Amino acid sequence: MKLWGHPTSFSDIATLFARFCAAELNALPWSDQPPSSETSIISKQLAQMNELGFLTINSQPSVNGARSDDKVFGWGPGNGYVYQKAYLEFFVNPTLLSLLLTHIERDSNITYYVINKRGDLRTNTHSDGPNAVTWGVFPGKEIIQPTIVEAVSFMAWKVCTLFFL
Amino acid sequence: MILLLTFIQDEAFELGTQWAKLYEHDSPSQKLILELMDTCFLVNVVHNDFLDSEAIFKPFFKAGAEYKALKSKTTAVNGH
Numbered sequence: 001m002k003l004w005g006h007p008t009s010f011s012d013i014a015t016l017f018a019r020f021c022a023a024e025l026n027a028l029p030w031s032d033q034p035p036s037s038e039t040s041i042i043s044k045q046l047a048q049m050n051e052l053g054f055l056t057i058n059s060q061p062s063v064n065g066a067r068s069d070d071k072v073f074g075w076g077p078g079n080g081y082v083y084q085k086a087y088l089e090f091f092v093n094p095t096l097l098s099l100l101l102t103h104i105e106r107d108s109n110i111t112y113y114v115i116n117k118r119g120d121l122r123t124n125t126h127s128d129g130p131n132a133v134t135w136g137v138f139p140g141k142e143i144i145q146p147t148i149v150e151a152v153s154f155m156a157w158k159v160c161t162l163f164f165l
Numbered sequence: 166m167i168l169l170l171t172f173i174q175d176e177a178f179e180l181g182t183q184w185a186k187l188y189e190h191d192s193p194s195q196k197l198i199l200e201l202m203d204t205c206f207l208v209n210v211v212h213n214d215f216l217d218s219e220a221i222f223k224p225f226f227k228a229g230a231e232y233k234a235l236k237s238k239t240t241a242v243n244g245h
Contacts, residue, residue, distance in 0.1 A: 001187050006194045013201065029184035030177065045222045052229030055205075057177055062215040086221040087211045091177075096232045097206050103224035109214045110224070114206050117178045133211055149211055 003027060010053070010093075017050035030057040037072050042086075049088075053096050058089035060133070060147075068136060075146070080138035087133050087149070113149070177207050 003025060007013045019025040021043050026034050035043060042061045050056055061084065066073040068080035075082060092100065097114065104110050105124065111131060114122040125131070134147035185198035212221035 004184075006188065006192070007197060008193045009197070010201065013197070030180050042222075045219075049222070049225050049229070052225065053232060054225055054229070062212065062218045062221075064216055083215060085211050085213055085215045086218060087209065088221060088225075089177075089207070089209045091181075091201070091205045091207055093205050095235070096228060097208065099228040099231050099235075100208075100224055103227045104210065107212075107220070107224065109212055109217075109220065111211050111213060113209045115208075116206050117203060131211055131213075149209060 004029070014050055014053055014055060017055045018047045021046040021050055021056065028057075041072070049090070053092065054088075054100075055091040056088055057091065058087075060084055060087055062086040068138065076136045076144060077138045077141070080136050080141075082136040083134070085131075085133045111149075178202050 004016055005012075007016065016025065017028065020028045020031070021035060021039075023034055023040070023043065035046075038061060039046070039059060042059065046056055046059060063073045063082060063084040065081045065083060068074045068076050068082050069078060070082070073082055073084070101112075101114075104112060111125050112123060113125070130148035130150035132145040132148050135143050135145040137143060181198060181202040185195045185202070188195035188198070210221065214220060
């Protein structure tokens with residue numbers, strides 16, 4: 001609360017998010033640490049998005065074949081190459097969302113999921129399978145994909161949680 | 166390790182609600198955050214062309230500009 005003050009308007013909240021992206025604020029209720037070094041590459045764009053009303057809580061920039069020992073993007077075994085698709089996860093009000101969707105649907109390269117607090121889901125994804133958003137190619141190995149986006153897992157998660165409890 | 170992004174979605178609304186609870190009951194800040202969590206949508210967007218690093222942002226900037234124009238129009242009508 002010391003960090004975030006007492007917001008009284010939506011733009012107060014958007015300003016908090018934008019300051020977090022610009023590294024002027026060290027934490028948000030959705031993130032207990034500052035943005036990672038890979039996110040800092042898109043910090044300007046993220047700050048601008050938040051000022052416009054898209055409250056980002058998760059993101060990654062695209063990467064086309066960075067070395068697996070790269071200081072910012074690298075992961076996994078040596079002598080490999082890593083790849084990422086850009087993704088953004090954010091809160092948005094219904095009016096701004098409908099404006100956004102008309103633009104998003106003009107780009108056939110974009111896949112999206114929209115969900116509200118009650119769990120109503122809307123998507124333009126027709127396949128049931130997951131979408132790999134981070135993958136790596138390493139000597140003598142199959143493709144490794146540590147991050148995927150999948151809607152079905154939303155339900156599966158609750159089952160898994162019960163299992164681990 | 167498989168990190169499933171949609172796992173985060175359930176938690177995202179909960180984190181907002183927890184933030185609201187830090188404020189005094191029925192205070193303007195608490196009402197604002199709770200209302201935001203009740204009315205807003207959580208969206209996950211992936212741009213599948215990983216060779217074009219700026220493409221994902223374009224629809225946001227276009228929609229954002231339209232929204233700004235829409236808001237200033239409404240404000241003008243209301244006379245504020």
